[in-house]
Amino acid sequence: MKISNVRVYDLEESVIACRNAMRLEPPDYTEEEFQKSLERAIKLCNASKGEVKCHANFRTGIRVSFDIEYPNYISPEMQRYHWFDIVTSSSKMHRIMQMDFDRCCNQWVTAQTIEQMKQLVARYNEDPSEENFMTVLSNCPMGIMLFMRVSTNYEQLRTIYLQRRNHRLPEWRDFCEWIKTLPYAKELIL
Numbered sequence: 442m443k444i445s446n447v448r449v450y451d452l453e454e455s456v457i458a459c460r461n462a463m464r465l466e467p468p469d470y471t472e473e474e475f476q477k478s479l480e481r482a483i484k485l486c487n488a489s490k491g492e493v494k495c496h497a498n499f500r501t502g503i504r505v506s507f508d509i510e511y512p513n514y515i516s517p518e519m520q521r522y523h524w525f526d527i528v529t530s531s532s533k534m535h536r537i538m539q540m541d542f543d544r545c546c547n548q549w550v551t552a553q554t555i556e557q558m559k560q561l562v563a564r565y566n567e568d569p570s571e572e573n574f575m576t577v578l579s580n581c582p583m584g585i586m587l588f589m590r591v592s593t594n595y596e597q598l599r600t601i602y603l604q605r606r607n608h609r610l611p612e613w614r615d616f617c618e619w620i621k622t623l624p625y626a627k628e629l630i631l
Contacts, residue, residue, distance in 0.1 A: 442509060442510060442511045442512075442515070442612045442615055442616060443509070443510040444507050444508070444509050444510075444616075444619050445507065445508045446506075446507060446508040446590075447505065447506070447507040447623075448505070448506045448507070449503065449504070449505050449623060449624055450503070450504040450505075450506070451502050451503055451504055452503045452624055452625065453470070453475045454470060454502065455499045455500070455501075455502030455503045455595075456475055456478050456479050456482045456499065456503075456625075456629075457470055457474050457475055457478045458478075458499055458502060459478055459481055459482045459485055459497075459499035460477075460478050460481050479625075479628070482497070482499060482628070482629060483628045483629070485497045485499070486500075486628065486629050486630075497596070497629075498596070500594060500595035500596035500599060500629060500630070501524075501594050501595070501596045501597075502594070503594055503595040503596075503629070504592060504593070504594050505592070505593050505594060505595065505598065505623065506528070506590065506591065506592045506593075507590070507591055508588060508589070508590050508591075509588065509589060509591055510586055510587070510588040511586065511587060511588070511589075511612065512547050512583065512584050512585070512586055512587075512612065513533070513581070513582070513583045513584065513585050513586075513587055514583035514584065514610075515610070515612055515613075516587070518610075518613075522593070522597055522600065522601060523597075524593055524594060524596075524597040525591060525593050525597060525601075526591065526592045526593065527589050527590070527591060528589070528590035528591065528592055529589065529590050530587065530588065530589030530590070531587045531588045531589065533578070533581060533585065533587060534578060537562070537577055537578060537581060538562055538565060538566065538577070540562075540585070542555045542558045542559055542562075542585075543555060545585055545586050546582060546584050546585055546586065547584040547585075547586055548584075549584050550582045550584040550585070554582050555582075557580065558577070558580065558581065558582070561573070561576055561577045561580060562577055564576075565577050595623075595629055595630055598620050598623070598630055599630045599631075601616070601617070601620070602617050602620050602630060602631060605617055
């Protein structure tokens with residue numbers, strides 16, 4: 442997998458907001474207030490390790506958006522997370538007839554499968570029937586690389602990290618390594 446164009450939003454504001462339950466007035470969003478609130482945020486995160494619902498709900502306000510290139514077989518697993526919103530994605534259905542299968546398949550797709558896909562696309566191009574279209578679409582290898590823009594938050598990334606860091610698929614382990622690179626990941630996510 443390849444992750445790029447990463448943006449983190451509202452980290453400072455959400456950390457400051459973690460103390461709102463104890464405030465009598467709205468906070469000042471200053472660097473000093475952030476540093477004071479960060480101590481409290483870390484305590485909340487540490488107090489709730491392992492709990493399904495916790496006191497660190499402020500993590501939902503720390504939003505993360507990124508582009509990801511991934512093999513098709515990861516899609517169903519990504520969709521199980523309730524706040525892993527796909528902003529927009531490449532479309533296998535719309536672009537499959539123009540794909541260069543030599544370039545868009547990962548290293549585990551066999552040469553025979555790639556050659557078969559080229560033959561099926563050629564058959565479709567000669568006769569663009571529904572049957573030929575469905576044959577191409579239905580035989581597309583799971584190792585075809587797709588891409589999308591995603592929005593999520595630190596709370597969901599924490600769930601993903603806890604559930605996938607030792608996953609059988611190397612892509613999930615790589616994704617969890619990427620999570621560790623986010624600002625304050627050690628303190629607020631892991």
